[in-house]
Amino acid sequence: MCLCSSLLPMYLLISMFDKTFFLIFVLQSVLAQPREATCTPGEATTNCKAGECNVWINGKDYCSGCAINTEFLINGACTNANDDSGEICTAPSQADGTCASCKEGYFLHEGGCYKIAQEPGSFICSSAGGAGLCSACKNDNGFFKNPSAADATKQSCIACNRTEPIDNVKGVDGCTVCNGPSEAGSGGNPKITTCQTCSPTEDQTERIVKTANEVTSCVTEAQCTAEEGFFVDNNGGKKCTECAGDCKTCKGGANKCTSCKPETNPYWKQDNNLDTGTCVNAEQCTGTNEYYTDDAEPKSCKPCREGGVRDCTKCEKVEENLVCKECPAKFGLGKKSCIEACPENSTESDEESKKVCKCNADFKPSEDFTECIVDSVCKTPYCKTCSNEVCTACAGGYYLTPTNQCISDCTTIKGYYGDTDKKCKACNSECAECVGAASTQCSACRAGKMLQYAKPDSPAEGGTCVGQCTTSSQVTGCKTCGAKIGGTDYCSQCKGEQVPINGVCADNSAASRANICTSDNNGGCTGCANGYFLFASGCYKIGQQPGKQVCAQADGSGECQKCANGLQARGGDCSTSTCHSTCATCSAADQEDKCTTCATGHYKTAQEGICASCENSNGDITGVKNCLDCAPPSSGSGSVLCYLMKGGDNTGGDSTNKSGLSTGAIAGISVAVVVVVGGLVGFLCWWFLCRGKA
Incomplete structure (x- = not known):
């Protein structure tokens, strides 16, 4: 009563819509309270028969059978007298005082007669229905009407949690609110009430209503999800619901499948950005070619x-291999992807009016079809053929270096070019760098010499190295020869009407040179045209010698913005913006750990921004003594790939040698030579000494 009194003000404040749920909460709270000891088992008068304090009403235990056979069950207790108005309990049992029927104003319940207008009977029945009958049971209190209760000999109301059948109907274990069946069962198949609300377990774990094949039961959430095909449904109150249709398992809704039954539509298709989906057959899956089975x-x-x-808009299976069917741009290797540009060592080709990337000769797709790798057993990267692990020929598009490595561009080795026989060869002695064998194919000159292009408009063809200014x-x-670039003097002031263009005096009025230089009227320039930059009173073309050694980007007036080493120019000046000696280009001046590319004779380490000498080891990378030009190993560990050695020692590392034999092969040959020579010496000693005595 204390609990109900304290909750009454709350009940009056809430809406009618919420009152039902409030009452269910109150009922569950009441049901969870410890049972009061209202029933006393024993053998004395008014005692309940042992084991018969088993009628639970409103949190209290009541009796279902008396210990003294002359007593009667009235209102759940054993009494030895009926009231003055006549017998309440009719045809009482001589064994335990249970009643066969009850008089008017009472109703039969679990063997006893309960008064309708008095507790505990009023907790079960709300209105009388004739002599010894209850016409309306209190569903909210956990009781339902017995459909067979047509006369006073039948129990009118049955507890929702009663699991033993009465008149071929029964309740559900743990049920506190239910709807009773409209008719009784037949034979040994009693009708079961439909549970609406469950009580918690003994340890106060919440139980919810589970419905399976139209039969309800009370289970915990863990018990619900432990059984395949059921899920905790939070829609309209928490309950345990069976998955619908082709769903084998589901989550959040009966049709929100997480797996499918194998019989009809066995393929689970995920809904967008959700962990649930629908079940489809193979044809429904692949019909638009946007999905595969x-x-x-x-x-x-x-x-x-x-x-x-990757990135395919449509795909299909071809002999169990999945390939792209439609791409927005072009097909990748093996039609395993859609890409904008073909990967290295591959070429775009037409196939059935579609652009497809195919690996070049001597290459094949990698296992994941993301790159083209050499179709060879040689260990040297990009090597096509080898002997004793020494590369003898490189794959298409690559050149053999003097150290038997493979490289895509020989000009990355300072002083070398790629010849038609697919080998890197030294430039003509007149050149510091070149694009071919002739002295007229220089692309850079040694200090004290400057490059004169054969065709100024075709710098890629190279030129000749001539004397400096x-x-x-x-x-x-x-x-005045006042400009110095790369150890070579260039002109900074010209005579007459000439001005310095690329370090050489030229007529600025000529049609081909019009507007390149804004003259200072004293043989120099104060500004330059787009594509040129101003340096030491001369205009130098971006991307050509000698200007490419100084500036990489300029504004429209000729002021350098970005220096050749990658640093920002300071007021158009690059002379004060220098990288660390290990860097070719960098992101910060004079800092060892800010290299973006490495200087000649250095390689990029695993440490961000750091370049190490080709001769020095760093981390998992091993340097090579006397190496002049190198690259880090593609695997990130092992010896550097040495492209050029000092003094003509072009072995390229510890694993190879000048003869082209492996170190192991040389060791074996050495041992064999020692054995042969030793045997020969022994034979000669025997011949001269022993035979001499003879």
């Missing part, structure tokens, strides 16, 4: 992007 258990219908084919004694030519 994965037959690995559990079977699923997956979008193309999950099948190892000298002052002129004529009316034209250089007046």
Whole structure:
């Protein structure tokens, strides 16, 4: 009563819609209270028969059978007298005082007669229905009407949690609110009430209503989800609901499948950005070619992007191999992806009016079809053929270096070019760098020499190295050789009407040179045209010698913005912006750990921004003594790939040698030579000494 009194003000404040749920909460709270000891078992008068204190009403235990056979069960207790108005309990049992029927104003319940207008009977029945009958049971209190209760000999109301049948109907274990069946069962198949609310377990774990094949039961959430095909449904109150249709398992809704039954629609197709989906057959899955069937258990219908084919809008299986069927741009290697540009060592080709990337000669797709790798057993990267692990020929598009390595561009080795026989060869002695064998194919000159392009408009063809700037004694030519780039002097002031263009005096009025230089009227420039930059009063073309050694990017007026070493120019000046000596280009001046590319004779280490000498080891990478030019191993560990050695020692590392034999092979030959020589010496000693005595 204390609990109900304290909750009454709350009940009056809430809406009618919520009152039902409030009452259920109150009922569960009441049901969870410890049972009061209202029934006393024993053998004395008014005692309940042992084991018969088993009628539970409103949190209290009542009796279902008396210890003294002359007593009667009235209102759940044993009494030895009926009231003055006549017998309440009719045809009482001589064994335990249970009643066969009750008089008017009372109703039969669990063998006893309960008064309708008085507790505990009023907790069960709300209105009388004739002599010894209850016409309306209190469902909210956990009781339902017995459909067979047509006369006073039948129990009118049955507890929702009664699991033993009465008149071929029964309740559900743990049920506190229910709807009774409209009719009784037949034979040995009693009708079961439909539970609406469950009580918690003895340890106060919440139980919810589970419905399976139209039969309800009370289970915990863990028990619900432990059985395949059921899920905790939070829609309209928490309950345990069976998955619907083809769903084998589901989550959040009966039709929100997480796996599928194998019989009809066995493939699970995920809904967008959810962990649930629908069940489809193979045809429904692949009909639009945007999905494919994965037959690995559990079977699923997956979008193309999950099948190892990247960025495909449509895909299909060809002999169990998944390939792209439609791409927005072009097909990748083996039609395993859609890409914008073909990977290295591959070429775009037409196939059935579609652009397809195919590996070049001597290459094959990698296992994941993301790159082209050499189709060879040689260990040297990009090597096509080898002897004793020494590369003898490189794959298409690569050149053999003097150290028997393979490289895509020989000009990355300073002083070398790629010849038609697919080998890197030294430039002509007149050149520091070159694009071919001739002295007219230089691309850079040694200090003291400057490059004169054969065709100024075709710098890729190279040119000839000529003498550096000298002052002129004529009316034209250089007046002052005041510009120095890469150890070579260039003109900074010209005579007459000439101005310095690329370090050489030229007529600025000529059509081909019009507007390149804004003259200072004293043989120099104060500004340059787009594509040129101003340096030491001369205009130098971006991307050509000698300007490419100084500046990489300029504004429209000729002021350098970005230096050749990658640093920002300071007011157009690059002379104060220098990288660390180990860097070719960098992101910060004079800092060892800010290299973006490495200087000649150095390689990129695993440490961000750091370049190490080709001769020095760093981390898992091993340097090579006397190596002049190198690259780090593609695997990230092992010896550097040495492209050029000092003094003609072009072995390229500890694993090879000048003869082209492996170190192990040389060791074996050495041992064999020692054995042969030793045997020969022994034989000669025997011949001269022993035979001499004879």
